[in-house]
Amino acid sequence: MKIDYNQTIPNNVGLVDDRRLLRALEQWQPAFLRWWQQMGPVGSAAHEVYLRTAISVENDGWAHYGYVRMPDYRWGIFLAEPEVDRRIGFGQHIGQKVWTEVPGEYRAELRRLIVTQGDTEPASVEQQRELCRTCPSLYDLRNLFQVNVEEGRHLWAMVYLLHAYFGRDGREEADEMLVRHAGDPDKPRILEAFNEPTTDWLSFFMFTYFQDRDGKFQLAALAESGFDPLSRSCRFMLTEEAHHMFVGESGLLRVIQRSCELMRAHDTDDVRPFGGIDLATIQRFLNFHYSICLDLFGSERSTNAANYFSMGLKGRYHESRINDDHRLIGATIEVPRIADDRIEREFVETPRAMNFLLREDYARDSQRGVDRFNKLIREASVDFTLRLPHPAFNRRIGAFQGIRATPEGRVISEAEWQAKRDQWLPSAADHAFVRSLMVPVVEPGRMAGWIALPKRGIHGQKIDFAYVLFH
Numbered sequence: 001m002k003i004d005y006n007q008t009i010p011n012n013v014g015l016v017d018d019r020r021l022l023r024a025l026e027q028w029q030p031a032f033l034r035w036w037q038q039m040g041p042v043g044s045a046a047h048e049v050y051l052r053t054a055i056s057v058e059n060d061g062w063a064h065y066g067y068v069r070m071p072d073y074r075w076g077i078f079l080a081e082p083e084v085d086r087r088i089g090f091g092q093h094i095g096q097k098v099w100t101e102v103p104g105e106y107r108a109e110l111r112r113l114i115v116t117q118g119d120t121e122p123a124s125v126e127q128q129r130e131l132c133r134t135c136p137s138l139y140d141l142r143n144l145f146q147v148n149v150e151e152g153r154h155l156w157a158m159v160y161l162l163h164a165y166f167g168r169d170g171r172e173e174a175d176e177m178l179v180r181h182a183g184d185p186d187k188p189r190i191l192e193a194f195n196e197p198t199t200d201w202l203s204f205f206m207f208t209y210f211q212d213r214d215g216k217f218q219l220a221a222l223a224e225s226g227f228d229p230l231s232r233s234c235r236f237m238l239t240e241e242a243h244h245m246f247v248g249e250s251g252l253l254r255v256i257q258r259s260c261e262l263m264r265a266h267d268t269d270d271v272r273p274f275g276g277i278d279l280a281t282i283q284r285f286l287n288f289h290y291s292i293c294l295d296l297f298g299s300e301r302s303t304n305a306a307n308y309f310s311m312g313l314k315g316r317y318h319e320s321r322i323n324d325d326h327r328l329i330g331a332t333i334e335v336p337r338i339a340d341d342r343i344e345r346e347f348v349e350t351p352r353a354m355n356f357l358l359r360e361d362y363a364r365d366s367q368r369g370v371d372r373f374n375k376l377i378r379e380a381s382v383d384f385t386l387r388l389p390h391p392a393f394n395r396r397i398g399a400f401q402g403i404r405a406t407p408e409g410r411v412i413s414e415a416e417w418q419a420k421r422d423q424w425l426p427s428a429a430d431h432a433f434v435r436s437l438m439v440p441v442v443e444p445g446r447m448a449g450w451i452a453l454p455k456r457g458i459h460g461q462k463i464d465f466a467y468v469l470f471h
């Protein structure tokens with residue numbers, strides 16, 4: 001179905017034919033806009049931003065580009081087209097027709113999955129709201145705003161499901177999405193990594209590299225769902241998520257490139273006096289963001305995750321490409337555990353290890369980009385290798401909580417951890433230094449000194465295009 005832009009809420013779900021649902025969503029819309037004004041990017045209401053807007057859900061050419069004031073952005077409800085005769089692909093209902101309504105016996109589980117995913121979307125907007133004060137270029141500022149409006153749209157995607165399929169308690173959950181706030185001591189966001197403020201652009205690029213990638217894997221697992229509206233929502237969200245990870249990966253590549261240029265020009269590893277971010281600091285930021293994102297996958301062994309799988313609600317990454325029976329009854333797999341302060345492994349039933357499997361896929365995907373960072377460093381003839389830390393490093397959830405480990409995965413004492421922590425994670429001085437570089441650059445085409453030019457502009461525009469007009 002084509003996206004209908006004549007509606008107050010653009011959509012391709014036939015909202016015009018469901019007056020009750022339309023009215024409910026039209027009541028939620030002003031609350032969303034109030035939230036955007038209060039918790040969205042600071043001081044940005046009048047800016048005109050060169051944004052892409054979804055105009056179709058077809059694979060090619062789904063987006064339109066043009067200047068938009070963000071409060072006027074056409075946030076809407078877009079589901080990927082239904083697949084003909086789609087069948088449940090895993091768990092105890094494998095082979096049955098997918099559900100187009102919520103199966104009564106799985107209502108609570110489905111609502112929980114949707115609420116948990118939905119909560120992360122506005123959380124990231126809140127976490128990033130101060131960054132527009134310190135953009136390294138107009139190009140980057142525009143990318144930040146693009147990510148922000150799309151996370152807002154992802155909230156719409158989940159709120160639509162709550163309103164359309166969960167009745168009164170769905171509407172209440174939708175309201176709560178705008179009541180919890182990132183870092184709020186009384187009403188925090190559900191997942192811990194979504195309560196950390198993102199106060200500098202190195203953290204923003206790490207966030208979009210690691211945390212949005214967690215989003216990709218969660219959405220991919222939910223796209224396998226036997227509840228078809230959730231699957232179709234997530235499939236379209238994934239097309240937007242790809243851009244967020246591009247912002248992260250290309251942003252980090254440009255920071256690293258600039259650091260290498262300064263290292264070569266001044267023949268030193270310490271590029272701080274020359275306004276660059278040294279690779280050792282980049283490694284510490286990477287250690288932090290990667291380790292808190294591993295926590296987002298939950299415990300290696302999880303009964304909830306096993307239930308989601310056997311119920312057919314949340315599958316594995318690329319479930320249909322996996323060559324097994326997709327039921328996994330009696331299958332086992334090794335997962336890590338801690339015994340006597342040593343990292344060991346033990347066998348568990350595979351369905352109980354779903355979080356672990358998704359995390360392993362995430363780790364492989366994360367490594368691919370790090371390989372590209374290292375290729376760039378090698379090509380600059382710099383002797384340094386960025387590494388993902390061991391999964392035992394700096395963890396608060398799962399098998400490794402309660403121990404201390406080095407980035408290489410050696411279990412150490414609390415005293416050794418305290419003595420070396422600042423070698424491995426950003427110190428107060430690192431944060432202060434990175435923050436000191438965050439001076440806004442808003443002339444078209446100019447970049448802050450700590451980051452290289454992007455390879456190309458957006459949607460065929462030049463790099464010095466005025467991506468944001470200030471009013």
Ligand SMILES: [Fe+2]
Nearest residue numbers: 121151154215
């Ligand atoms: Fe998102």
Ligand SMILES: [Fe+2]
Nearest residue numbers: 212215241244
């Ligand atoms: Fe995202």
